[in-house]
């Protein structure tokens with residue numbers, strides 16, 4: 337596809353604006369005005385529209401097709417979210433405005449905090465963190481502050497071997513050392529290994545529930561008791577909240593701190609590197625450590641409270657990614673309690689339906705009934721010279737996004753599939769058909785997989801080179 341500069345022709349302007357007299361009408365100081373005209377493309381309006389509509393279809397996105405990217409909860413984003421987050425009362429305000437002029441925005445934020453607290457069973461929520469990983473960092477800082485206040489920050493955070501890479505990363509960034517806890521043969525936390533590592537130097541245990549294999553940690557209460565008895569806290573990675581929202585509340589099963597990925601569980605688009613939001617919820621005893629400012633309400637008036645001497649401080653400019661908060665708020669209010677519950681029921685049913693259709697054709701390393709996602713292994717295809725990466729690339733030829741691959745790390749040649757609740761039976765059947773066809777191809781014509789994709793705007797890219805080039809660019813800048 338051509339660049340917009342390549343379709344530009346001098347004089348083909350797509351806009352009309354009043355001519356300004358540089359000397360008298362423009363209020364910008366002369367010395368700050370540019371000396372030469374900017375080199376802008378000149379394209380008529382209809383061609384501009386066509387250009388960008390075409391561009392928007394080159395990439396895969398959830399509005400274009402199935403997107404079963406495990407761990408990421410790529411659900412459909414209702415368009416009403418875009419309507420509300422685009423209302424001028426929200427988009428035309430500025431964080432420096434006095435509080436009394438932005439009461440509606442503060443009210444929305446406070447109500448969202450309360451809704452998330454109710455959904456999770458946590459007592460207080462801060463909306464500041466910008467994504468899940470940032471929420472983890474905030475949560476571990478809170479755990480550290482709690483222990484420091486009690487006289488000893490401790491040294492270690494325990495993290496299961498199935499955890500997302502952000503877990504040990506946030507642990508390290510918060511000044512702790514991560515210690516890996518093994519998973520048992522059923523894919524759940526090995527409690528004996530956990531017991532072995534629990535001692536008075538352990539500050540906390542990070543648990544993802546359901547874990548990244550899509551399996552519910554059904555001994556979570558027992559785990560929480562063990563961890564609490566050692567004087568440590570439970571951090572819950574809430575990225576998989578879509579699996580049980582409305583049915584189980586992390587706060588009721590022993591979790592002390594958790595994050596929400598608003599951009600996963602509560603729609604709001606993600607995947608293109610756009611802004612996310614990773615609020616953190618805590619139990620009552622940890623409230624003093626939450627980031628400042630807190631939003632407080634008295635007699636229907638809202639204000640920011642900075643007077644929290646034990647707070648870990650500020651962790652984001654202003655108050656978080658506000659427009660993402662509006663989308664999540666809209667999503668929750670549109671669905672209400674009953675339908676939020678249905679969301680997770682349908683997410684689980686869809687995942688189990690697909691799992692059942694695929695498990696006789698692809699290896700399923702952990703056989704427990706799954707929650708909202710499941711993990712297959714492509715290792716049986718090695719004998720045809722085909723890797724999971726080849727399967728993933730071939731899926732793109734059928735107009736679908738590939739599942740997450742090579743994660744979790746404890747499954748070799750992993751394919752992590754999460755269909756989400758919003759997909760129809762027909763879409764799930766179509767995906768299963770594609771997966772069976774690919775299996776057949778692997779057996780009879782592996783080259784078609786190894787050279788895939790064939791129908792996408794760009795063919796197979798060299799990921800390693802791309803990463804290296806990006807580094808060169810950054811280091812030059």
Ligand SMILES: *Cc1c(COP(=O)(O)O)cnc(C)c1O
Nearest residue numbers: 407467468469500502573575597
């Ligand atoms: C997505 C995810 C994270 C990180 O969340 P981001 O919002 O991408 O920073 C952490 N843990 C798990 C299990 C996840 O799926």
